[in-house]
Structures are given as C-alpha cells and as structure tokens.
Amino acid sequence: MGDELQSELESIPGRPNRADVIRLLAEDLSGSELNTLLLEVFRARTAASSAADLLRRYRENRFVQPAAADPIALRRLELALLSIAVRHGAAPVQLSPVAPLGTASVIAEVDQNNVVSALRGTEVVSDATNLLALHACELIRARGASRRKEERLRLCTTHRHVRAQFWGNAPGMLPHFHLFGQVTAGRDTGSYGFEKPAFWEHIALYRAIFRERFDADIEVILSARGGYSDAEGLLAWIVAEGEARGAGGIRLTIGAAKPDHRYYAGLQFTIKTTIAGKELTIGDGGFVDWTQRLLGNKKERLLISAIGLERLMS
Known part of the structure; x- marks a missing residue:
C-alpha cells in the first residue's frame, strides 16, 4: 500500500x-x-479464509451457481444466431466479461447497485449493448474524417450477463443469463434517414432468426418514448417504411406511449413470438442517446436491441 x-x-x-x-x-x-x-x-x-469457507460461499452465493441451460445446445444456438446475423450485415464481436466501471450507470442511467462492480476500474457486464456502444464509439473515433455521412456501423454479440437485482423466485429472473444483442450506430441524415433503415434491419434479422430456427413469425409492438421532438411522427415514419418494404409475416402493433420514459429515446419496440404453442415476450430495443453523449455530437444516432436465449431453449 x-x-x-x-x-x-x-x-x-x-x-x-x-x-x-x-x-x-x-x-x-x-x-x-x-x-x-x-x-x-x-x-x-x-x-x-479456509477451504470450507470457499465451499460455503459457492453454496450460498447465487451469482456463482451454474445455469440450468444445456451448454452444448446453447453454444449451437449462439453459433446459428451469429451466422444469421453475419448474413444480414452485422459484425460479431467477442466482448470482454467486464466493462469499464460506470458503463451501465453513466450512459444507461441504471442504478450502480444493480450491477456487480469489480476492482481495477471495472464492472461485470450487465448489458452487452452498453459495451457494444462503447466499442462502436471507439471505431467511429478511429475512422475520424474518413467516415461517410450515411455509413451505419452494425455490431452484434452473444454474451452472458450478470445482474445484481434480487427477484426472489420470480420465474425467468436469473442472476446470470445469455442474450443475443445488436447495435447500429450512425449519423442523423434528416427525415429519419438513419432511424428507418436501422430499425428495419434489426427487425429483418429477428424475423430471419425465428423463421429459420423455430419456424415462427414475430410480433413487434411499437411505443413512442420521449427524447425526440416528434416521437409520434417517428413512429409513423417507421410504420410507413415497413409498409413500403413489404414486411410480410411481421405483425406490427402500437403500444402505449410513455413520454417520460428515460431509457429509450423516441421509440421502443418489444418482440413477441409463439413457439410450440407458447407465447413469449422475448426481447426489446429502441433508440438511445449514448453515442451522442460519448462522442459529444448531437448528430450521432444509436439503435440497440436484444433477445433472451435461454427461454428459447425451454
């Protein structure tokens, strides 16, 4: 010392x-x-500490217990989803198990007590899209002036997450779990020129995942959120873009607006599907202001989304 x-x-x-x-x-x-x-x-x-102390900690600590998921089936599912993502233009990233301390609380405004904080300036990853956003910002910064105005950067990953909230015996609420997540970063080009294609690229990927792997269609629930000057207008443009693209097989519905919602900006979407007769709310996403804050530029745009993997194996 x-x-x-x-x-x-x-x-x-x-x-x-x-x-x-x-x-x-x-x-x-x-x-x-x-x-x-x-x-x-x-x-x-x-x-x-003694060896007996160590065994007792293993027995009593909910964060260190193994998951019930079949590891071979999970790895196969990860590989299949990443392969589909590559075909849809997203670049896979193998993230670190830890992120810089404050990654969840500084940009996503999550209570730090809901994260497992660690030593050496780190925290255990609780949301891979936070870390993908940081990586995207570093790539954008490195490209500098060579970056094209309409260029969109698409990254994806599968990752095991740890979250510190205690949910008791609530079904499906686990201390650690696997997600597939993706982010698209770009610039505002006017008339929602970033938002429309970015949204439908995410949805097209999820549609392909559920059709190819589970022979299932998806329902997407759109909800307006605060943070955009015209969130309802953004939602209408997104719907019109889907109609123009002929997004068949996707049921699109409108959910309740929440203008005071602070996590997503402008629009949030929820993904539902039915597999083997079981309806699942399997993921969500939306626009966030993280790259604007990280890069100090109001023209930056970012769309994030994720789906749970272990529920797809049940």
Whole structure:
C-alpha cells in the first residue's frame, strides 16, 4: 500500500462514521489509491479464509451457481444466431466479461447497485449493448474524417450477463443469463434517414432468426418514448417504411406511449413470438442517446436491441 494512502487512512481519528468512509473512498482517494486499498482488503479477507469457507460461499452465493441451460445446445444456438446475423450485415464481436466501471450507470442511467462492480476500474457486464456502444464509439473515433455521412456501423454479440437485482423466485429472473444483442450506430441524415433503415434491419434479422430456427413469425409492438421532438411522427415514419418494404409475416402493433420514459429515446419496440404453442415476450430495443453523449455530437444516432436465449431453449 502506498505511503501517501497509508498516511491518509491513519489520519482518520477513532472509528470513522459511514459518511466519512464513503467520502474518503469515493472522493479523496485517486482511482489507483482506491484500487490498491481494495486489493489489500480482499487479499486480507481471502488469506483468512479456509477451504470450507470457499465451499460455503459457492453454496450460498447465487451469482456463482451454474445455469440450468444445456451448454452444448446453447453454444449451437449462439453459433446459428451469429451466422444469421453475419448474413444480414452485422459484425460479431467477442466482448470482454467486464466493462469499464460506470458503463451501465453513466450512459444507461441504471442504478450502480444493480450491477456487480469489480476492482481495477471495472464492472461485470450487465448489458452487452452498453459495451457494444462503447466499442462502436471507439471505431467511429478511429475512422475520424474518413467516415461517410450515411455509413451505419452494425455490431452484434452473444454474451452472458450478470445482474445484481434480487427477484426472489420470480420465474425467468436469473442472476446470470445469455442474450443475443445488436447495435447500429450512425449519423442523423434528416427525415429519419438513419432511424428507418436501422430499425428495419434489426427487425429483418429477428424475423430471419425465428423463421429459420423455430419456424415462427414475430410480433413487434411499437411505443413512442420521449427524447425526440416528434416521437409520434417517428413512429409513423417507421410504420410507413415497413409498409413500403413489404414486411410480410411481421405483425406490427402500437403500444402505449410513455413520454417520460428515460431509457429509450423516441421509440421502443418489444418482440413477441409463439413457439410450440407458447407465447413469449422475448426481447426489446429502441433508440438511445449514448453515442451522442460519448462522442459529444448531437448528430450521432444509436439503435440497440436484444433477445433472451435461454427461454428459447425451454
């Protein structure tokens, strides 16, 4: 532990109250100092642990228990979905198991307590679309002036997610689970020139997935959200674009508008399907402002979406 950090910790008189500790850890220590301190804490805690303690932690910790899904069937499903995605123009990315600390809470405004925070400035991935958005921004930044105005960047992945919310015994609410996710990044070109094709590219991919793998059609429920000056107009343009494309086999319905919704901007969509007589609400997506904030440019646009994989195996 660094001398400066050791001195600062020793300067706290008596037993510090909770507010003092939080202020010290969150504000007064640098990132490297905090990391050094926590590494020492966890090293001390594990040094005092026995093999019996380790087995008890495995038994009691819901985050470390294996999933019930058949791993071979899951891998085959992942490979099939990624192969379909490639044929539809999305580039697969093998993401890291961890993301920069704050990835979910800074851009997606998710409570940090719903994420498994980690050491070395990281958190366990709780939403792969957050990390895909960061990767897209790095690719966009690297291309710089060579980037074409109407160019759209399409990325996808399959990824195991960990979320810290405790749902009790609620069906389908697992501490870790697999998703297929995709993002499309681009620029505003006027008259929803980004939004219309990006939306229908996502839907075309999901339509292909459910038809090819499950011989099933999909229903897409569209709902207007806040964050766009004319969300209802955006929704109408999206519907008209679908009619022009002849999106047969897709049932398109309109859900309730929620102008105060803060996660999605302009439009949210929900995907439903029926497989072997069982109706499933299997995924959702929508436009978000993450690339605008990350790149500091109001002209940036981003569409994200994801579907759950384990429910497709039940």
